[in-house]
Amino acid sequence: MTKNKSLISLFREENLKFYPHHTQGFFESRNGERVRVTERTSKSYHLPEEPAHFSYRFYFDNDYISLEIEGDELSDEKLRLTKSVLEQAFEMDEIVRANSNEDKYGGELGHIEIAEEGVAFLYQASKENTQWYVCFKESDGKWVYDGLDIA
Numbered sequence: 001m002t003k004n005k006s007l008i009s010l011f012r013e014e015n016l017k018f019y020p021h022h023t024q025g026f027f028e029s030r031n032g033e034r035v036r037v038t039e040r041t042s043k044s045y046h047l048p049e050e051p052a053h054f055s056y057r058f059y060f061d062n063d064y065i066s067l068e069i070e071g072d073e074l075s076d077e078k079l080r081l082t083k084s085v086l087e088q089a090f091e092m093d094e095i096v097r098a099n100s101n102e103d104k105y106g107g108e109l110g111h112i113e114i115a116e117e118g119v120a121f122l123y124q125a126s127k128e129n130t131q132w133y134v135c136f137k138e139s140d141g142k143w144v145y146d147g148l149d150i151a
Contacts (some may be wrong), residue, residue: 016056018055028045065109081116100123106128133150134148135148
C-alpha cells in the first residue's frame with residue numbers, strides 16, 4: 001500500500017458489486033456477468049462454493065487491492081465497519097509490517113475481508129510461494145491486531 005494513497009478517499013459505495021451465494025460448478029462470463037453452465041466448455045471456468053458478498057477493487061499503478069464484505073445485505077453497520085477499516089488501513093498495514101517477516105517473504109497486501117466478527121488482511125508473498133491472513137478486531141473505534149492465520 002502506498003503511503004500517499006488513502007483507501008477511504010478512493011472508495012465509492014455505489015461501485016460495490018454484489019455476488020450472490022453460489023454452489024460450486026462451471027461458469028462463463030457473458031456480457032460482464034457470471035453465468036452458470038451445466039458442463040465444462042472451452043469458455044467455462046470452475047468455481048468453488050462462495051458465500052454472498054460485496055466486492056470492490058482499489059487500483060494502484062499496475063496492481064490492486066480487493067475488498068470483500070460478507071453477506072447479502074449492506075447494512076449501515078457493515079458500511080460503518082468498512083469505512084472505519086479504510087480510514088485506518090494504512091496504520092493497520094504499518095502494524096503488520098513492523099511485526100512480520102515481510103523482508104523474508106516480500107509480502108504485499110492483496111485483499112481485505114470484512115465480516116461482523118472482524119477484519120482480515122491477506123498478504124501474498126513475492127519471494128516465496130505463501131500467503132497469510134492478519135486478523136484485526138475493533139476496540140473503542142480502533143482496529144487492533146488479533147492474530148495470524150495461514151491461508
